[in-house]
Amino acid sequence: MAASVSDIGADSVVDTECPPETDRRGVWGDVGYIFHLIAFHIRRDAVPALLLWVVVLGAGAVGSFVQLRYIRELANVTNGLVASDRSLVVAALAAALAFIVLTAVHHGLQTVFNYTFRIRMRTVLTSDLLGRWLGGSSFYRPSQGATLDHPEQRVQEDVYNFCQYLVQLVPSLVTAVTSFYLYSDQLWLLSTPLPIPVLGIGQIVLPKGLYVLALVTAVVATTSAHLIGRIYTRLDVVRQRIEAGFRHDLGQAREFAEQIVLGGGQAIEESRARHDYALIQRNWKPYTGAAASLETVRVLITLLVTIIPTFILFPLVLAGKMQVGDLTIAGVAFGAVYQAFGSVSTNYPTFALLRSASQRIRMMDASLSYRQPSGFVHVAADGPTFSAHDLNVESVTGDTLFKLGNLTIRPRERWLVRGMSGAGKSTFFRVMAGLWPFGSGTVEHPSGEMRVMFLPQTPYLPNGTLAELLSYPDARGAFSEADYRKVLSDVRLERLVGDINEARAWAKRLSPGEQQRVVFARALLQKPDFLFLDEATSSLDPLTEAAMFEVLAKRTPEVALVTIAHTDRLSDHHTHQLQIDDGLAVATRLQTGSQVPLNPNDGKRHD
């Protein structure tokens, strides 16, 4: 069966007690982090956040007050009927109707506030994660082990879920606390002593039995919900990851459809997707079990709570010592006191999902805060040069890839970087760009406003207009239409002039050679001071390749060029060479047909 990204930690989907992605800080760790996110939202969104929190919390309290008044009016209707008091029944029915209207309006308004709250909190969290991920140093991070899985899902779906579950849960907790405050007195007053049979003694009488029973029920319910709910949380974290893996692999298949079909890989892609789905199915069984157990306990206890007071108090009603309406109030009061202490159990499915979303956000938060220590020192050079000193470039496992003594790249110099595949040529670019942390040495970056541009072998071509593509990463307004026409003609892509303002999926529409020429046009347009080309003309025929280097020399004579290439053809277009072989980078000056050592100390052979 084809391996897939979902396989990272797949063994632990069901079998192990604690899958790697599950949080180990426990329930209080999660609750602490949930409060941390709430505090973050309030700090960032200031007054609107505080107002929304007040409204969301207040709406819960108002809701329980209106509900209490409604239930009291229903009790009055019952008492009025029993006492055959027509005016009491009519007045109570009218008041009950008014509370029904009030409840409907309240729910409508609450929905508006809840949705507003969700989008504002989501905006704050999304903006923070996006800024730190896409705008931060962790966007590209070479690493030895598996990196954080599916950050895109965490930013989009987990943040969405977090805000939704939070706004669902918080008002119910507030309602529970308010209800306790409003009903507790009545339950205390209505609570009669409760005789409990005890083996050997006969029976003991529990004072305020109904009240105590509500507390005991809450503790039992919360404990059982927690025991089942933590498994549910864990399985949901796993579910999120394997669902994302399934989506990712299907997306890859769509993206690389042509390559897959040409390579005859449909069967293996199907097998990979089926394997992903099999993991989802495998996780679904225990997930269903946990969800069903949680729901059974929740419904069982919620229903028991409605009947326990009648069990205890009905003899008093039959004996005429209590009114039927009071029995209704006792039932509601019992439920409210239970809710106040047992609301965690009633809302545990939501709480478990909130925990799962918070754990995934927290893992991303921690990953974004992690700073990979770099062995290289990056400093600004005094002048317009880009240099490297005493580099020992290592692989992620700590093996030396190559050593380099001293290298200084000056304006107008054209360096050809050569070496066997895997020798470390692209890694040398990564070191110069400050992306590679493994190794030691010093890199001096050109000073001031000098612009450095790196062009990879496989260029990144985002969808959009050709003008946007050519301007990338600058905004398209940075250049005129005449500039775009000129560079398209320079790179022999005049046929695309009509598409300057047309939005297209360029990665699908252009041949690899055309893609490389579009990226070359980018360099001609943006005129960097230092241009690093990583096999950026590998898909071009020799004539077109030569034409690209000639036009580059003509249009940007001042640029310092560093080119990785496997072909001898490019020697004529370059003045210097850096040969990386057998763990050593050696710099030479290129003269027609020969190489002259630049400096005997430039390269130090490592043993």
Ligand SMILES: Nc1ncnc2c1ncn2[C@@H]1O[C@H](COP(=O)(O)OP(=O)(O)OP(=O)(O)O)[C@@H](O)[C@H]1O
């Ligand atoms: N992001 C990464 N994470 C881990 N290892 C990497 C990463 N990028 C490169 N490597 C490893 O570093 C070594 C050097 O790779 P590099 O891409 O620099 O080689 P190269 O000389 O450019 O090869 P080629 O000529 O085939 O493009 C290789 O063994 C490669 O597997």
